[in-house]
Structure formats: structure tokens, C-alpha cells
Amino acid sequence: MPNSTSLPLNDPRCALIVIDVQNDFIPGGNLAVAGGDEIVPLINRLAPRFRNVIIAQDWHPAGHASFASSHPGRQPFDTVQLAYGTQVLWPDHCLQGSHGAQLHADLQLPHARLVIRKGCNPQIDSYSAFVEADRQTPTGLAGYLRECGIDTVYLVGLALDYCVAWSALDARAAGFNTVLIPDACRAIDLDGSLKRAMAQMETAGVQFMEAKDLMNL
Template sequence: MALNHIITCFNSFDKDQDGGINLEEFRLICQGLFRNDRGIFYTVAPEKLKIMLGIFDKNLTGALEFEEFMFCWYNWFKYIIHPRSVCIVVNMQNDYLNGVMALAATGFAEAAAAAAAANPGQGETEEVVKQDQKPVNIIDTINQIIGCDFEHIYYVMDHHPSNHISFIDNLSLRPLHPASKVSEEDAKLYDTVVFALPAPYTQKLWPKHCVENSWGSELDMDLRISSKGTRIYTGTNPELDQHSAFRDSTMPVDGSFHQELSGRNITDVYVVGASLDMCVRATCLDSLSLGYRTVMVEDCCKVMNPLAVEKAKQDVINKNGVIAQSADVKNMTEGKDRRPEMGYVLAIRLRDYFKNRETKTEPA
């Protein structure tokens, strides 16, 4: 029955009945595939259409023959319509919401406001500050989307030892490199120094935060903890300051968290939390580099530096990530709102998977 259905679909899209799906016919498939829950079509860029068709056109005929169409059906169409999604909740801890890192965010906002005041008429800067000053309870918004169709929820938590390299209080514990433009005597919060480790190590200085087993490291008491949830602790190595959930203190970008997601056959990663311009951004970029269709949920994110927000979002967009709002998440996780950027990322992941197989390396 399934095979007959695939044959019927293939024949219906093969408008000229030449036994292959050419670029125009593939465009019509994508037009029906990439649309929102209201039936409005998303536009797929012509150059990306060509790239995607080329990925699936293994025989290099310029069209998809039936076997190639079947591969698309089971490995591409299937996961676009029925995605397997997880939500990564980043740093929703007391210190980020009510403690020293919340105060740090206030300091950045004040600096942005001062920049706006010093440059009157700079509409973009003034608008960023205005937006940042709007009261937002992201815990309530995050709690709402946790109930969406996720396979699993990951609560990523800073869990620093008290002698962590990022703490300004620990500046005297490690020598500075001669290349450091800021001396130990002159260093202030949020300055950037260079430590003389085995290799020069550049580090922004933060207040002591999320120290292991402290109140500040605990998740906010109002955050919804899913029965499908797992806690992941980051920043446990005192000599490293990692911002991405995929870069724990003892593993590179392709370490155990990636293996965990691969083991669950996850296609889509949604990232929320603190802060949009730092840890959320870094997690999104690593997720995209590993081939996951990645969504930054903007109104579920807290901001550290309001002047860095637009660049952070553009960085994600440039890598074919999606910036969405919490109201979009339910339909996206249910496969009712299907974005072309996410289809493109999946096609690239499939291309890389088969390249790895051909060179006998481990797939992503």
C-alpha cells in the first residue's frame, strides 16, 4: 500500500511523464511541502532548489528517477512532515534570572542606553534599548512551549567550580599573557584579558555565578520540569569557559551531547533561555554545524547585551537557522508549519552523511 502511494505521488508530480522529476517539478513539490498551518507557501530560493535537487540526483541526470524519489520520501519528506524535535533550555538558573548575571544584563542595557543617549537620532540603537526595556517573563513563555510535541527537554545548566577561569575574583590565580591589553591591576568586570595558559587564552571577566551546589546554580523554582527532561551541566572545567551546550568542559563539538541526540534520531533543535546573544547563539550555531534543523525561539530568550542581539540572530539566519516566536512552536513541532530553511539543512545533512560513508568516516 505504501509503495503504491509513493508511485501515485511520483506520477502525479512527473507532469511530463518522462520518468523523472525535473527542477520545475521539484519546485512544485517544494511549494506544497514548505508552507505554514494556514496553507501559505514559503518561497524557496532558486539556488537552494538546485542544490537540493542535486543532492538527491545521485545519477546526475538532472532529474529524480523513481529510486531517488523514494530516497527523498523516506529520508527527507518524512522528517519534514513528521520532525523529531527536542528543546534545549539554557541557563534558566537563579543567578541568570534574579542574581548576579541578571545584574550584569542590567549593566549592558544601561551601557546601551548611554550609547543611544550619546548618539541621538540613531534609530536602530534607540529601538534596541526600547525593546530591551519591555518587561518580559520568559519563564511563563518557556513553560508554555515545553508542553509542545518534543521528544525530550534538555535543561542546560552552568555548574562552575569556585575557581573558574571566567570569574573576576579569580583573576590573580592565573598569570596574564604579555599580549593582554588589560593588566591585573586595571581589570574590571566585563573586561577581556588574555591568560598565559599553555596557549594564550582570551577570556571575558564575569562576576562569580552559578557556582556548583549554590542557590545561584539552581533552576528557577517556577520553571516547568518535564517528565521527559534531562539536566546537562556545563562549565565544570575550571580552565575553560564554554558557551554552547554542545561544548561541555571535557568534550569537543562532536561529543556526547551530539551522540545523545543522534541516538534519539533527532532532526530539530529548539533553543531557549539565557542569553540570546551568548549561550543561546553559540548553542544554535553548533547545532547547525552538526546538521540539526535549528530554531532560536526569540521571545523565550533573555538578553545580556541588547546591542549584540541583531548580530546574534543574523549569525543564526546566515547558517540557515530559523528565528521563531513561541506562538510558532506548536505548529512547527507538529509538522504543520514547515520552513524551507529547515528542509535545506536536512538535505545538507543527508549529503554530508553519504560523503562520510563514502570516505568510511563516522556519520554526523
């Protein structure tokens, strides 16, 4: 498999995956990521350089098991044990069909080939665009990429230390060349989660490249 940086971004084997750039993760949203809106112009500059663009979108039913409101007496950012392990509890966010679940209005990705919605199972969270939080249920994204002959993915979006990092780790586990673009992401950084996520990605072989460097290729 070629090194990802040896391929031009518009090579049909490359794809840009834009993760969860949705209103509820933007300042003012129910689960806002600081500076989340700042990445939108950069993504809009990057995306036209890729032939293949894929969007991942959080898409929760009401009463989702990952919501603190579904667990009486619990508060957002508490943890509970669910059937698949420890789950961080979140404020209600990205409810199916809601304004909060919509993509940021300024995001310009008209040539995106696929929107993959995750977190739809009311009993299982899904940070990753590849595998749900039970670590057993695939979303189908890996199969789609392989069917399209894509072997190299670049990741941007929100939040770096959760949905983006989990997606990057699962992309590597599935055998894809994986590049994280840190300046086109923002993190929650809950109790050191950003440092842990960056270390895990580095160990897994995820590459890191700044958007400004990619746009000079």
C-alpha cells in the first residue's frame, strides 16, 4: 500500500472524511466544542482538492442511552456502565431531524459522495464513523471505501479527541492509510482526553499533516 503522502489529494484512492461539523457541536450548540466554527472555512478550502468527500453525521433518536437525561440522577459528563462498557454521558444532542443535527450552514461540500449517519441505535453510542461503541457493529463505511477502491483517508472535524480520533483509529485497524489534519479539527479535551487520543493515534500509525502543508502539495 502506498504511503498516503505520495498520492495527490485528488487521486481516486484518496478520500476526505468530514466528521460531525454539526450545529450542536458549534459554539451555541448543546454540546459545543470551543472553536468548532473556526474549522469550517479551512474545510471548505480543502474539500475541493479531493475527488472523494464523505460526511459523517451524528444522528441520535430521542432518549438515546448516551444522554444524561436518559439516566435519572446523572449529569452530563458522568459515566455509566452500559452493556458494552463505560459510557460518557452527554447532553442531548444531534437529535434526528433537529436543527442541532444539521450540518453547519456554511459548510460547502456539494460534491460529497456519501453521508453516513451514526449513533442511530438507541442503545449504542457511535463516536467512530467506522464501528459503533460496542466495537462489534460496523457502520458500513469500510466496505464502501473498499468497494470504491479508496485506501487512503484524511480526517477533519469534531471533536478531535472523540469522534475524529476513534474514526482514525478504526480506519487504521481496517487497514487504511490514515492522515489526521489537526488544524482542521477542534477538541473537547475532557480530563486529558486530547493528549491520550493523540498518543493512541500516533502509536497506531496515524499520520499528522497540517492543512496549509497539504494545500501546498
